[in-house]
Amino acid sequence: MYLSEKLVTLKRMHANLTIELVTSPHDVRISQREADLFLGFFKPTASNLDVRKLGSFNLHLYASPEYLTRKGMPRDKAALQDHVFVGYIADLIQLDAVRWLDEAIKTPDFSFYSSSMLSQMFSAAAGGGIVMLPSFARAQRFGLHPILPNDVQVTREIWLSCHHYLQRLPRIRAVVSFLTQAIELDHPVWNAGASMNESRPF
Structure with missing residues (x-):
């Protein structure tokens, strides 16, 4: 619901960007490229991912x-x-x-x-x-x-993860930048200090 509304704005900002939003109660294995980006309520642990906490x-x-x-x-x-x-x-x-x-x-x-x-x-x-x-x-x-x-x-945390090999692509960077700003504004992390220590920037 929240993302569906926000992604309308993202599409207006990047008209050539094609967005596919998949929701699932299961773990999406982003380390195996089942998705370009994963936004979830837990911190993924795969070694080939860049992970950051966006909010709570x-x-x-x-x-x-x-x-x-x-x-x-x-x-x-x-x-x-x-x-x-x-x-x-x-x-x-x-x-x-x-x-x-x-x-x-x-x-x-x-x-x-x-x-x-x-x-x-x-x-x-x-x-x-x-x-x-x-x-x-x-x-x-x-x-x-x-x-x-x-x-x-x-309370739940919001984590964003991306495969190492995708993080430098312009389309990925555009989506990551947009989601980071939107979620940090709407759902800020309760403990900002912990967030900085636990996150790795894209």
Whole structure:
């Protein structure tokens, strides 16, 4: 969602650039050239990659007004045990980084599963249950209300990686420069000092 909107601006800046955005709950093996660039929630470890941390973002719980009218607003984290949730299909998750709901509540009672975050959001918007979404999803656009925003908060880092042999190509440098500026502005790293130490510039 966030990238789809941002890449429209990138295309306007570089009319001859062809952009293909692939989303996946699985690890894209950029070291084996399955993609030119990889933007993910964890730091890749392959030796033939250049990697940098671009930013970080929070995730929060959300629910629709209809759901909250039926089930009530949770008073605290303990009260979440009395509610139902929308989340990922556990058997299809290959990246621990997207198991974010596990950090908020143990053994949640699920009413709906999907491998798509969009499907989860729309299910929650229809009253299907409480969902955990990243801040960049802007869930309020779909009528969802934050649940216990000060008590339940999960954070993820944003990492960008590129194969050594591609980093000097003009098209790659253009995309890297654009994404770096956009994400550093919209989702700055919480600990800037740690970011500089852990990053290697392209």
